[in-house]
Amino acid sequence: MQSKDFDSFFERLRKHTDISTQAQLARELGVGRAAVSLVKKKGAIPPRWILELSVRYNLDSNWLESGVGAARPEDSAEEFAGEFSRIPKVAARLSAGGGSFETGGEVEGYFAFRTDWISSKGNPSDMVLMEVYGNSMEPELKEGDIVLLDQSKHNILAGGIYAIGVEDTVMVKRVEKRPGQVVLHSDNTDYSPIFLGGDELENVRVLGRVVWVSREYH
CATH class of the missing domain: 1.10.260.40 (lambda repressor-like DNA-binding domains)
Structure with missing residues (x-):
């Protein structure tokens, strides 16, 4: 039961x-x-x-x-084959503040999602879980939240929240694409937008779009 x-x-x-x-x-x-x-x-x-x-x-x-x-x-594994999809939680951290975190693909463990549910979000093989650090995306995302990231979604849509790699930093931000420029917006008004252009764009990588978030209440 x-x-x-x-x-x-x-x-x-x-x-x-x-x-x-x-x-x-x-x-x-x-x-x-x-x-x-x-x-x-x-x-x-x-x-x-x-x-x-x-x-x-x-x-x-x-x-x-x-x-x-x-x-x-x-x-x-055999009993529930096909009913659940195991999604890896990776060691790379999503910074929602001003800190810099080393990116890495080390798998810390797996979390099971119903295959029918997660397939409605995208291809489960493209999904990873990451933890949010920092408070720049509050109240939408809080420190300690675990986000589900669809790594196949690289095209920037207005208002979408993305994991963005800038050199060795991984951040989670609302992303705006302008001619010759990318703007990273925080939901927390204490943080100013980050404007990236020129040669800086060569080091900008869209790692994927956030499609779901877990919330731990304290």
Whole structure:
């Protein structure tokens, strides 16, 4: 029976890991006890918690969240072949602030999405998950959000949010294309637009468009 409430989630976790108390869970996730209590009250487990715990303990993320399928990815692969698509979360970070982050394609783990749902967004093989750092895109995107990025979408559409690579920096911004110029806009009015033109455009890469975002509530 499918169950996404906190108590069922925690019981599954307790049986297959060395986590036996909510205090241990908080330490494993690097959050305060209050955050765990709030999640328990709301009942919805943050996607980032599911991802981190499933990767750390080699658990099937769909099973950990809902109880459907087998606990281990290798056990559930055949049973749910075609029903779910596993999307990689990559180590490259999306900067939504002023910081500079090294890009990288290292896979940190996988997150399961229903194939019919994610196929409505695009080709699952073109999708990756990345984490947002910084506050320049608030309130639309907040630090700690995990975004689903369609790497096949390179054409800039007005108002779209894209992952943009500028030299060794990866940023997530609203992008405006002008003749001979690209403008990166932040939703947070504390940040000024970034204007790129001339030789700078040679180092600008559109990595893909953001098509979905998870939100962890604190």
